[in-house]
Amino acid sequence: MEKVPEEEVGQRIRRLQIILAEADLDGAFILQNVDMFYFSGTIQASILFVPREGSPVLMVQKAWKRAQDESPLEKIVRIKNHNQVGQVLRDFGVNMLETAGLEMDVLPVNIYFGYRKYFPQCRWVDISGEIRKLRMIKSPYEIDQVRRAVVILNRGFTDIGELMREGMTELEIDGWLALIARREGHMGILRMRGWNQEMMHAHVLSGESGSEISFLNSPQGGTGNTPAMAQGAGNRSIRKNEPIGIDYGVAVNGYTGDQFRTFVIGNISKTLERAHDCSRDIHRLLVREAKPGVRCSDLYKLAVEEAANKGYSDFFMGHGDGQTRFVGHGIGLEIDEYPIIAQRSEDKIEVGMVIAIEPKFVFPGKGVVGLEDDYLVTASGLERLTLTDQKLMQVHK
Amino acid sequence: MEKVPEEEVGQRIRRLQIILAEADLDGAFILQNVDMFYFSGTIQASILFVPREGSPVLMVQKAWKRAQDESPLEKIVRIKNHNQVGQVLRDFGVNMLETAGLEMDVLPVNIYFGYRKYFPQCRWVDISGEIRKLRMIKSPYEIDQVRRAVVILNRGFTDIGELMREGMTELEIDGWLALIARREGHMGILRMRGWNQEMMHAHVLSGESGSEISFLNSPQGGTGNTPAMAQGAGNRSIRKNEPIGIDYGVAVNGYTGDQFRTFVIGNISKTLERAHDCSRDIHRLLVREAKPGVRCSDLYKLAVEEAANKGYSDFFMGHGDGQTRFVGHGIGLEIDEYPIIAQRSEDKIEVGMVIAIEPKFVFPGKGVVGLEDDYLVTASGLERLTLTDQKLMQVHK
Incomplete structure (x- = not known):
């Protein structure tokens, strides 16, 4: 099993401690799975306390030995319940917690109430925004994981072009994409941070399904096969001469690759084809303009x-x-990371960001066309990570 | 697309309103996807307000037309942001909200703070426990959906026995199970309510992988193929004469079927085989004893x-x-529903519960064996819903 390198975790903790010092906080509790993995290297049921100075303490509730094996942190202790947290910290010399950070964008209210009780004198501050900004800049190790994810995506897009036949259902194609992803090493789920958002491994949307609007914060939704899910592939069979939009994601060691291609058995109309060309043009435009220092909102405006x-x-x-x-978003341990290439974004492009750019066009009753690729921001501009050609995927059968 | 029947939603709302009256609350905000689907028939990004008396109001932020189509509720309005909620409710004559319920087990702190601001005079009460108890008793419609899910599971377990070959990786078998599930109509994800818990469509755990402990609140964990996921199938190839434990779940119209079988190419040791027999004996024992009125904690004790x-x-x-x-748990829209057949449970068995019973045995370094089946509680006791025989799945190749 590949573990998160010790120096990665060390750097991340140090960067968090700089934020804690700037915000004048005594420490932070990292409680959400994904943030915990980022700062400790493990997701075994735990509570991570990061003090402003000194070593973090990982308090493990289950799978203690595995947490010890996975995490390079030094102070790892066993704990039964959240309510022992105060005592454990006192044992480590943390006697008075006056101000501490919590991930208030995702933390459930009842757990928050618990911490208010365990530390009655403490003032609690939301540090989720700071954590998300910290996670926005990727290390070479993290970029390597995304590079491995896009290899699987390229394989999936290549194989599915071979497998695709007129009359197959969207669900069947979706199933094949799931099989390919897992066989090639996808870790099994994609994580999304937004409240009530849910991410599937694929959207396979043919013809008018591609224009079905859903709750998902994404240009395309899809029918799904039930209102209980209400996104993604449905029972519709794919036909000739209609766009088949496939959004596909996989994750390697936690890091997501995210790609969209438009398939067609035969040809799509001139209107749709020109829209597809426009998606490619927007990619080229943003690659040219997205240099470090440029505002994300300006990039969005250019695309519009x-x-x-x-x-x-x-x-x-x-x-x-x-x-x-929006026209793009950061990717990493979650699929909805910063920066967002959006009207209201206040971020500027920075070296080390990894961004999925997804200019898509949705035509009511006709479908969705476009291209989504993943990019790394370097000092000289965007480097495309996605391996698949930026073209309409024409299946000739 | 099959919608949730109007009378289902009507009954659920009336049952919630009885709870609101008993708890002396003016109303409740239903904000989490799954609860919203239960009480409205849609998961399109919305806010549902259920008053103690009168009609609920569904305030839709995205996919308004689709929400209108999916939900049988009468009062459906468009809204841009959560902060318009107060005004919309005043428009509907709700002028003074003094006490209201929220799903505090899952609701993020920042959203809770928002509601405190929109309704500064309101006292907020956690009603998540009451909602989960309400959802614990299934209607005939809901039971039918679980019956459809177990048909897919039976198909998957039958097909995977045919496909399985020595030397295949756990991940490849997991991929085939994903393909079968989707092709046969699985809605695409399984939902779990517990904080930081994550549910995959399958666990495929061969030999010692079956004894790997994970953060998941489940008897078996598995290695996964990365600490970033840390459960489920990994890179290990399956071998002859070892237990291959497969936990498999699919959902139809939101409702989960959950099943475990032990496969073996060849034979397992006598110790493991007797443990497998013991699992079947515990099933028989619980089927005999789990009559309405019996304490869940007593059933757990019998199993132990x-x-x-x-x-x-x-x-x-x-x-x-x-x-x-624990030895069993309710299933429904989430896989960790009430009741829990556990030491500390205070619930009694009631007609209409749907329960997965999963006596499993985990041998360090050797693997996991056992049987998990889904049952409906009827007036005369447990009715097995699972279609697959309660046997060790011996693959002779």
Whole structure:
């Protein structure tokens, strides 16, 4: 099993401690799985306390030996319940906690109430935004994991082009993508941070399914096969001469690759083909313009203008009340990481960001077309990580 | 697309309103996806307000038309943000909210703070326990959905026995189970309510992988193929004469079927075989004893005693710090529903519960064996819903 390197965890903790000092906090409790993995190297049921100075303490509730094996942290102790946290910290010399950070964007209210009780004198501060900004800049180790994920995606997109036949259901194609992903090493789930958001390994949306709006914060939704899920592949059979939009994600050692391609058995209409060309043009435009220091909101504006120039404003990134106001997003341990390439973003492009850019066009009753690729921001601009050609995937059968 | 029947939603709302009256609450905000689906029939990004008396109001932030189509509720309105909630409710005549319920077991702190601001005079009460108890008793419609899920599981277990070959990796078998599930209509994800818990469609654990402890609240964990996921199938190839434990779940219209079988190419040792027999004996014992009115804690005790009688105490439901203190759990829209057949449960068996019973034995370094089946509680006792025979799945190749 590949573990998170010790120097990775060490650097992350040091960066968090700088934030704690700047915010004048005595420490932070890291309680959510994903953040815990980032700062400790393990997701075994634990509580991680990171003091402003000194070593973090990982308090493990289950699978203690495994946590010890997976995490390079030094102070790892067993604990039965959250309510022992105060005593454990006192044992480590943390006697008075006056101000501490919590991940208030995801932490359930009842657990928060618990911590208020364990530390009645403490003032609690939301540090989720700071953690997400910290995680926004990827290390070479993290970038390598995304590089491994896009290899699997390329394999999946290549194989599914071979497997695809007129009359197959969206669900069957989705199933094959799941099989390929797991066989090639996808860790099994994709994580999304947003409240009530749920991420599937794939969207396979043919024809008008591609224009079905859903609760998901994504330009395309899909019917799904039940209102209980309400996104992704459904029972529809794929046909000739219609766009088959496939959004596909896999994760390697936690890190997500995220890609979209438009398949067609035969040909799509000129209108859709030109929209697809426009997606490629927006990719080229953003690759040229997304240098370190450029505002994400300015990049979004450029994309919107390019779509408008080609006459596709009403279809860009969705239609109607399904139209979303972004054209890209950070990827990493979660699929909805910072930065968001969006109208309201206040971030600037920085070296080390890994971003999925996904200019898509959604035509009511017709479907979704476009390209989504993953990029690394380097000092000289964007480096494309995705391996698949930026083209319409024409299946000739 | 099959929608949740109007009378289902109507009954659920009325049952919730009885709880609101008993708890002397003016109403409740239902904000989590799964609860929202239960009480409205849709998961489109929304806020559901259920007053103590009168009609609920569904405030939809995205995919408004689809929410209208999916939900049988009458009062459905569009809304941009959570902070408009107060105004919308005033428009519907809800002028003074003094006490209201929230799902505090899952609701993020920041959203809770928002509601405290929108309704500064309101006293907030956790009603998640009441909602989970309400959802514990299934209607005939809900039971039908579980019946459909177990058909897919039976198909998957039958097909995977045919496909399985010595030398295949756990991940490949897991991939085939994903393909079968989706092709046959699995909605795509399984939901788990517990904080930081994550549910995969399958665990495929061969030999010693079956005894790997994980953060998951389950007797078996598995290695996974990375500490970032740390459960389920890994890179290990399956061999002859070792137990291959497969836990498999699918969901139809939101409702989960959950099943475990032990496969072997060849034979397992006598010790493991007797433990497997003991699992079947515990099933028979619980089927005989689990009549309406019986305490869940008493059923758990019976199972523990049966395991002890056979000399398997140290391996029952896990080993070491991975040993879990339950032998069954409710299933429904989430896989960790009430009741829990556990030491500390205060519930009694009631007609309409749907329960997965999973007596498993975990032998360090050797693996996991056992049977998990789904049951419906009827007036005369347990009715087995699972279709697959209660036997060791011997693959002769």
